[in-house]
Amino acid sequence: MGQETKGTCFSCHESITEAEARAHLEGCKAIEGDSEGFLLKVSSEKDPSLYWMFLGISKGATLHTLDQFLRETWLECTGHLSMFTIEKLHFSSHARGDFDKSPIDTQVGELLSPGLSFTYLYDFDNSTHLKLEVVSEWGHCPQGQIALLIQNHPPAVDCRECGKGADLLCDVCFGSICSACQKGHACKEHILKPILNSPRRKITAAE
Secondary structure, eight states: OOOOOOOETTTOOOOEEETTTHHHHHHHHOOOOOOEEEEEEEEEEOOOSSSEEEEEETOOBHHHHHHHHHHIIIOOOSSEEEEEEEEEEEEETTOTOOOTTTOOOOBBBTTTOTTOEEEEEEEEEEEEEEEEEEEEEEEEEEESSSSEEEEOOOOOBOOOTSSOOOOEETTTTOOOOGGGGEEEEEOOOOOEEEEESSSSSSHHHHH
């Protein structure tokens, strides 16, 4: 069985598993917000057990707001294009008015419903694919906005030199290195960057 990560509830700071998340959120007394919306689960299509989060999104928020949130939380590096696909409709970040694209400033209350699953693509060259699921109606959203309710803990990564926990990533070989081993790393003209809690951690290191 592959690695799985736990996550932290940002309201009460309890550490919980992905399987426990919905029940926890429905019973958590520390959650604030009174706008009607949806409870969303977002996960990496490639590594769903490692990278996942739960959001509360107001029905008045737009797909553009969600796009910006995903960029800021997980994905952004150099401003790539992105696109949602919802029931065969495509909503592109940079194609407003395009005949085959729907406007990304559409409010999610017009598009989403409990039980619906849809996808998000970031960067058409080195693509990252996310799956989004509407878990339920949610009455604790910030007005017109999005609240990050739970996010996965950073996955454990071993240092390729000593086997201990790594916190740096080489932009040449994409090897994971701990701070203690960084001076002896073999790659020339390398740049070691912090390992991000992101499904794009290796792609971002190369950019």
